[in-house]
Amino acid sequence: MSTPTETHAHATVTSHAKVKRSTRSSWAGLGIAVPVVLFMAAAPYIIDRGFQQQLVTLFSLVVLATMWNLLAGYGGMVSVGQQAYIGIGAYGLVYLADTLGLDPFLAVPLSVIIAGLLSIPISFLAFRLVGGYFAIGTWVIAEVVKQITMQVDALGAGIGLSLTSLNELSPGRRIAYVYWLSLAAVVIAVAVTYFLMRSRLGLGFTAIRDDQVAASSLGVRVTHSKRFVFVVSAMGCALAGGMIAANTLRITPDSIYSVNFSAFMIFMVIIGGIGTIEGPIVGAIVFFALQEWLSDLGTWYLIIIGVLAIVITLFLPRGLWGLISGNGRIRLFPVGYRLVNPIERFGRHPD
Amino acid sequence: MQWLNAIIQGILLGGLYALLAAGLSLMFGVMRIVNLAHGVLAMLAAYLGVVFVNNLGLPWFLALVIVVPIMAAVGYVLQWGLFNRAISKGGLAPLLVAFGLAVVLTQLLQQIFSADSRSIQIGALGTSSIQVSDTIYIGWFPLMTFVVGVLVIAGVQVFLNRAPLGRAMRATSDDPETVNLMGINNRQVYALATALAMATVGLAGMFIGTKTQFIPTYGDLVLIFAFEAVIIGGLGSLWGTLVGGIILGVAQTVGSQINPSYGLLVGNLVFLAILAFRPQGLLPKAVTT
Numbered sequence: 001m002s003t004p005t006e007t008h009a010h011a012t013v014t015s016h017a018k019v020k021r022s023t024r025s026s027w028a029g030l031g032i033a034v035p036v037v038l039f040m041a042a043a044p045y046i047i048d049r050g051f052q053q054q055l056v057t058l059f060s061l062v063v064l065a066t067m068w069n070l071l072a073g074y075g076g077m078v079s080v081g082q083q084a085y086i087g088i089g090a091y092g093l094v095y096l097a098d099t100l101g102l103d104p105f106l107a108v109p110l111s112v113i114i115a116g117l118l119s120i121p122i123s124f125l126a127f128r129l130v131g132g133y134f135a136i137g138t139w140v141i142a143e144v145v146k147q148i149t150m151q152v153d154a155l156g157a158g159i160g161l162s163l164t165s166l167n168e169l170s171p172g173r174r175i176a177y178v179y180w181l182s183l184a185a186v187v188i189a190v191a192v193t194y195f196l197m198r199s200r201l202g203l204g205f206t207a208i209r210d211d212q213v214a215a216s217s218l219g220v221r222v223t224h225s226k227r228f229v230f231v232v233s234a235m236g237c238a239l240a241g242g243m244i245a246a247n248t249l250r251i252t253p254d255s256i257y258s259v260n261f262s263a264f265m266i267f268m269v270i271i272g273g274i275g276t277i278e279g280p281i282v283g284a285i286v287f288f289a290l291q292e293w294l295s296d297l298g299t300w301y302l303i304i305i306g307v308l309a310i311v312i313t314l315f316l317p318r319g320l321w322g323l324i325s326g327n328g329r330i331r332l333f334p335v336g337y338r339l340v341n342p343i344e345r346f347g348r349h350p351d
Numbered sequence: 352m353q354w355l356n357a358i359i360q361g362i363l364l365g366g367l368y369a370l371l372a373a374g375l376s377l378m379f380g381v382m383r384i385v386n387l388a389h390g391v392l393a394m395l396a397a398y399l400g401v402v403f404v405n406n407l408g409l410p411w412f413l414a415l416v417i418v419v420p421i422m423a424a425v426g427y428v429l430q431w432g433l434f435n436r437a438i439s440k441g442g443l444a445p446l447l448v449a450f451g452l453a454v455v456l457t458q459l460l461q462q463i464f465s466a467d468s469r470s471i472q473i474g475a476l477g478t479s480s481i482q483v484s485d486t487i488y489i490g491w492f493p494l495m496t497f498v499v500g501v502l503v504i505a506g507v508q509v510f511l512n513r514a515p516l517g518r519a520m521r522a523t524s525d526d527p528e529t530v531n532l533m534g535i536n537n538r539q540v541y542a543l544a545t546a547l548a549m550a551t552v553g554l555a556g557m558f559i560g561t562k563t564q565f566i567p568t569y570g571d572l573v574l575i576f577a578f579e580a581v582i583i584g585g586l587g588s589l590w591g592t593l594v595g596g597i598i599l600g601v602a603q604t605v606g607s608q609i610n611p612s613y614g615l616l617v618g619n620l621v622f623l624a625i626l627a628f629r630p631q632g633l634l635p636k637a638v639t640t
Binding site: 072076078080124125128129131132133135136137139140141143144147148150151259263266267270274298299300302303306307309310313314317 | 379383384385386387433436437440442443444445446447448449450451452454455458459461462571574575578579581582586612615616619620622623626627630
């Protein structure tokens, strides 16, 4: 039982408490992100073509990691089949641009939309499974998409396709355009994730993560929210697929539908830190650096990165970003709500 | 007649898939882990078979007797070293650790044995068969595989139902905390369950490694086949897994009969059709948890 005085004191405290979303570090984050993106946008005037192409690879990894994190880190869905959409995005670009003669830079968003539309019926199949069986189920679906692609002669069957319509541009322009497209893709992927997770949907996902049944009973539309994120993630992966095809100019079913993409995505997100926006970006950069650094070692790089991912899962579940940010004290992209009480705000109790 | 032949060969293949799936089903049943490294662990067993039979010249059956306990030991160590830790972390950790293990082990096998395809030699038993009619032959080896698959499914079922350790596994599956209060170490039960699952994977790896030319990444297909057999049959039902394996096997051989490149696709499509129209599987467990 509380005495009237205590109740009064409690009321005073709550009247001074405020819910904050942005933090000092998040304004700093914006202050860093905008100049970095502007600087990156100027890169084609500064760095050579080979380096631009490498950066496009890095950008595609950032998009993939961000999309896998959206699915698993926020939606709790571990997919091993996102390569289905990478392939659809890549094949979509080459088919629409080369065979149907569309502008390649229009073909990319179109194939992203196609991937999104296809992911809706696919989600109804995949959502019949949960947890680990969902993971293998998405993998089977990706295999089916690959096997169907290999039966279609217009898509090059088992041999694959080359993207030729970009050759109308001079190599310097082509690479710069693809670079800008890819940089824009990174900004879009991160921004979409950020605003989705700050929205009502993000709040719903926090509730689902804590207790799915309770969230559902409070009116969170669990399946609906998950399906929405599944479709967004598919579209993001298709965008990355378009970037990969535009960067390498050659796609084969075995390479573009490779389950290794899923391995990369999972490792990047685990290493960087699952369930944050910054983590996948950090993970992608670390993964890319390791890949470059260990490239002389052949397949050993994937072994080293895999062992690292297992160790991080077991001993550092918040990943490298958790380490850097002091377990979430620094937030460059805050999506949650923080209760700031008067003591914290004024440094001492107002009474 | 060739269609009948395809169906018969598919049924025999289904025995192999059921054998592959038994361990996956067992690990999920006892500790709710979907072991994404299941397929590549079968490949590990197959490569052990290559080493013992092809390189060291041991008889096939002696190699089988050696590989199965080795795989059981591997399972025991994996559970204590990795999966028990991952289970205690909760959330997505067990799944992510299993996936990491699958990738690492696949690459290690690639590094050690290269990506050249191998096959375990078995000599005359591999090619001898019984002639049923003018066009239908039943190979001794596929028949033996089928019988072993059925025996393993039946053995695991009886073990879980009757043996004291099997009862402990079912109890641990129902409530790992309460089981601890009853004087059973749930982590030790998990380790023994994984050891048993890996023993069946050892068997499966020997049989599939003898039947097929394989490379390290063939483990991906093994995992997918095992998974499809489990889901078609219905989660939690071992006899269902046998039925699921047979349906998958028949779908693949009939698909290949239509067009040699359709085998895998038809198998996958049958799986997706079951998922769409009968998601609980054909023989679901009466009481689901």
